[in-house]
Amino acid sequence: DAKTTQPTSMDCAEGRAANLPCNHSTISGNEYVYWYRQIHSQGPQYIIHGLKNNETNEMASLIITEDRKSSTLILPHATLRDTAVYYCILAYNAGNMLTFGGGTRLMVKP
Amino acid sequence: NAGVMQNPRHLVRRRGQEARLRCSPMKGHSHVYWYRQLPEEGLKFMVYLQKENIIDESGMPKERFSAEFPKEGPSILRIQQVVRGDSAAYFCASSPLPPAGGGDTQYFGPGTRLTVL
Numbered sequence: 001d002a003k004t005t006q007p008t009s010m011d012c013a014e015g016r017a018a019n020l021p022c023n024h025s026t027i028s029g030n031e032y033v034y035w036y037r038q039i040h041s042q043g044p045q046y047i048i049h050g051l052k053n054n055e056t057n058e059m060a061s062l063i064i065t066e067d068r069k070s071s072t073l074i075l076p077h078a079t080l081r082d083t084a085v086y087y088c089i090l091a092y093n094a095g096n097m098l099t100f101g102g103g104t105r106l107m108v109k110p
Numbered sequence: 111n112a113g114v115m116q117n118p119r120h121l122v123r124r125r126g127q128e129a130r131l132r133c134s135p136m137k138g139h140s141h142v143y144w145y146r147q148l149p150e151e152g153l154k155f156m157v158y159l160q161k162e163n164i165i166d167e168s169g170m171p172k173e174r175f176s177a178e179f180p181k182e183g184p185s186i187l188r189i190q191q192v193v194r195g196d197s198a199a200y201f202c203a204s205s206p207l208p209p210a211g212g213g214d215t216q217y218f219g220p221g222t223r224l225t226v227l
Contacts, residue, residue: 034215036218041199041221042220042221043114043201043203043218043219043220043221044153044201044203044218045218046215046216046217046218049215087152097143097155097158097166097168097169098143098145098153098155098203098216099155100145100152100153100154101152102152103152
């Protein structure tokens with residue numbers, strides 16, 4: 001069973017920031033928060049991951065609360081191609097099996 | 111650097127036949143993972159392999175399913191005597207040697223869509 005909770009779906013206007021929340025209140029001290037997305041039945045695509053500090057890369061930013069019980073993935077300027085299912089996953093390292101929950105279906109609208 | 115490759119992309123089998131799905135990890139990656147995605151569901155972990163070793167097969171059905179990752183060549187997921195319920199998308203992922211921390215991640219292939227008639 002997934003240890004994260006995400007909203008089932010969200011809408012975002014094209015060009016605006018998309019903020020996707022994730023609750024993980026039972027996260028262990030050395031578990032990382034990983035984000036993946038799956039565009040229309042393609043293979044999941046890695047986006048970003050973090051442990052405690054906020055992280056940013058060319059795709060997104062990850063904000064993790066100080067108590068690590070929740071996090072937010074931010075797509076700063078959403079495009080139509082960002083329409084996908086976004087998964088928030090906890091794992092100790094890249095070698096662990098990834099447990100995919102239901103994810104958030106993000107619809108970016110013109 | 112080519113990504114994770116899977117073939118075939120689409121596979122149709124009749125009930126009772128065998129299905130063989132192949133996965134070539136990214137160059138330099140020695141760890142392979144197989145996941146299954148049933149229609150309208152999330153991915154479910156099946157098995158984790160290193161070269162010539164099965165590390166974790168806790169997600170594999172006990173019967174008809176097997177996986178290998180030989181010293182040479184791709185990883186193979188084999189399903190014997192397929193049934194309609196095996197129809198799904200099967201994704202392979204690879205990673206380099208897992209670090210002590212979360213320093214890297216799994217990279218997924220495009221998947222094989224198996225249809226059992």
